[in-house]
Amino acid sequence: LTSEMLLTGAWKTLQFKPYNFDALGQPPECGHLHPLLKVRSEFREIFLELGFTEMPTNQYIESSFWNFDALFQPQQHPARDAHDTFFMASPTVTTDFPMDYLERVKKVHSTGGYGSQGYRYDWKIEEAQKNLLRTHTTAVSARMLYKLAQQKEFVPQKYFSIDKVFRNETLDATHLAEFHQVEGVIADRGLGLADLISVLDAFFKRLGFDKLQFKPAYNPYTEPSMEIFAYHNGLGKWIEIGNSGVFRPEMLLPMGLPDDVNVIAWGLSLERPTMIKYGLNNIRDLVGPKVDL
Numbered sequence: 001l002t003s004e005m006l007l008t009g010a011w012k013t014l015q016f017k018p019y020n021f022d023a024l025g026q027p028p029e030c031g032h033l034h035p036l037l038k039v040r041s042e043f044r045e046i047f048l049e050l051g052f053t054e055m056p057t058n059q060y061i062e063s064s065f066w067n068f069d070a071l072f073q074p075q076q077h078p079a080r081d082a083h084d085t086f087f088m089a090s091p092t093v094t095t096d097f098p099m100d101y102l103e104r105v106k107k108v109h110s111t112g113g114y115g116s117q118g119y120r121y122d123w124k125i126e127e128a129q130k131n132l133l134r135t136h137t138t139a140v141s142a143r144m145l146y147k148l149a150q151q152k153e154f155v156p157q158k159y160f161s162i163d164k165v166f167r168n169e170t171l172d173a174t175h176l177a178e179f180h181q182v183e184g185v186i187a188d189r190g191l192g193l194a195d196l197i198s199v200l201d202a203f204f205k206r207l208g209f210d211k212l213q214f215k216p217a218y219n220p221y222t223e224p225s226m227e228i229f230a231y232h233n234g235l236g237k238w239i240e241i242g243n244s245g246v247f248r249p250e251m252l253l254p255m256g257l258p259d260d261v262n263v264i265a266w267g268l269s270l271e272r273p274t275m276i277k278y279g280l281n282n283i284r285d286l287v288g289p290k291v292d293l
């Protein structure tokens with residue numbers, strides 16, 4: 001059938017074979033998943049295989065309360081300054097919090113509790129109300145753990161998240177103002193460092209790393225904390241592959257979790273493994289328009 005047949009009406013006297021609606025279309029010449037999305041799918045598969053449930057991370061704007069205060073990160077911590085964090089001009093504040101929980105967070109920061117001496121400072125609700133672009137997906141983990149603590153009966157859980165986070169950092173070849181954080185969280189009774197090490201072994205083995213090394217580290221919300229290293233055969237050297245730790249009681253107990261419940265967690269980025277996998281040295285080759293700056 002041609003346009004000429006249609007124009008001249010010649011089609012009326014011709015015989016056509018029946019149209020095959022089941023025929024496959026012409027395969028598209030081009031088109032492929034973005035490398036970051038391919039690696040995200042690989043990570044998601046690993047977490048799902050290990051029995052983890054994905055957290056709802058589709059809200060980039062967070063309150064300082066859930067991003068910092070709920071994680072026992074003090075209000076004077078440098079990461080909470082505008083030179084590290086993007087604060088929202090509008091809407092500037094969030095005011096609806098579970099007030100009984102907020103009071104327990106205020107107390108554990110200012111005068112301590114649960115065996116902790118706290119930070120002994122004048123905790124201000126105005127600081128906690130400030131809206132920001134979340135600096136880590138651990139803010140979502142905090143929301144999920146609080147929700148878990150409200151259940152009548154505690155049931156162990158395994159959560160994961162893979163989504164964008166935002167930091168007001170100096171941009172360079174490997175750092176942009178936003179990156180994707182990958183985070184795994186396990187809540188169960190009597191968990192400790194040995195459980196964390198064994199789950200990290202299981203997780204990173206699926207990434208091709210069969211020998212990990214750990215280095216003591218510091219995070220405001222985990223104690224102990226460990227940086228994770230692995231020997232990368234392709235690069236022929238040890239590389240840092242993430243950070244991890246056991247969430248502090250000052251974070252978990254104000255939520256209302258039973259005091260024998262521990263939470264172990266770890267994080268890494270999506271960009272770093274993707275750049276290594278595809279042999280990229282500049283993160284701009286991964287994201288953003290292809291322009292020669």
Ligand SMILES: COC[C@@H]1[C@H](c2ccc(C#Cc3ccccc3)cc2)[C@@H]2CN(C(=O)Nc3ccc(OC4CC4)cc3)C[C@@H](O)[C@@H](O)CN12
Nearest residue numbers: 181222240241242243244245265266267268269272273276
């Ligand atoms: C501001 O930047 C932080 C980011 C990002 C990171 C670091 C820590 C966390 C975390 C956490 C955490 C800790 C405790 C509890 C909950 C979450 C999340 C992301 C990567 C974490 N890093 C990182 O991803 N490295 C990495 C990971 C996988 C990988 O796979 C191989 C190719 C197959 C290779 C490399 C380590 C470094 O790149 C580091 O220099 C940069 N880090």
